[in-house]
Amino acid sequence: KENGAETALRELVTEVLAKRQRHAERRRVVVETEIESSAALVHLPRRLLGRLIEAQIDFALTCAEHGGQIILRAQCGSDERLLLTVQTSGCAASADEILKAAREPTDRKSAQRPLTIAWSAVRSAAKVMDGVAEIDVTEDKGAMVVVMLPQRRRSDRE
Numbered sequence: 001k002e003n004g005a006e007t008a009l010r011e012l013v014t015e016v017l018a019k020r021q022r023h024a025e026r027r028r029v030v031v032e033t034e035i036e037s038s039a040a041l042v043h044l045p046r047r048l049l050g051r052l053i054e055a056q057i058d059f060a061l062t063c064a065e066h067g068g069q070i071i072l073r074a075q076c077g078s079d080e081r082l083l084l085t086v087q088t089s090g091c092a093a094s095a096d097e098i099l100k101a102a103r104e105p106t107d108r109k110s111a112q113r114p115l116t117i118a119w120s121a122v123r124s125a126a127k128v129m130d131g132v133a134e135i136d137v138t139e140d141k142g143a144m145v146v147v148m149l150p151q152r153r154r155s156d157r158e
Helices: 009-026 046-063 095-102 114-128
Strands: 030-035 069-076 081-088 132-138 142-150
Touching: 009 030, 009 046, 009 069, 046 069, 046 081, 046 114, 046 142, 095 114, 095 132, 114 132, 114 142
Parallel strands: 030 069
Antiparallel strands: 069 081, 081 142, 132 142
C-alpha cells in the first residue's frame, strides 16, 4: 500500500455500475462484469480509476445497440499491468461512424458528439494514469475499448 493508493477493484466496479444502471436500464442494455480475482487490489488512486471505468462504461452505453449487452473485464497481469476491457454485443451506429467519432474532432460540431466526448474522456483518463486506450470496432460484432494501465503510477514508484 503506497500513498494510500490501494483500490479493491471489484468494489469500485460495483459502485461505478450502480451509478450507470439507470441509463443502462433505459436502453435495455445488460451490463456484466468479469473480474479476474474477487480480491484484486491495484495500487492506483480510487477516484482516478473510477473516472476511467465510468468513461469506458459511458462510451459503451453510447455506442451499444438498444437491448444489447456490455461486458467489462478486468485482469491484473504478471507484468504489473491492469487490463480493462469493455465490449459491446453490437453497435447502434456503423463501425465507420464509431471510428470517426474516436478520431480527433475536426470541427466544433463533431467535437460535441456524445461518442467523441465519451472517447475523449476514456483517452484522457488513461493518459492521466500513465496508460493507453485503444478502440476496435467490427461491423456487426460490436465495439471494444481496451485500456492498459501500470498497476502503480509512475509517481508512486519513484
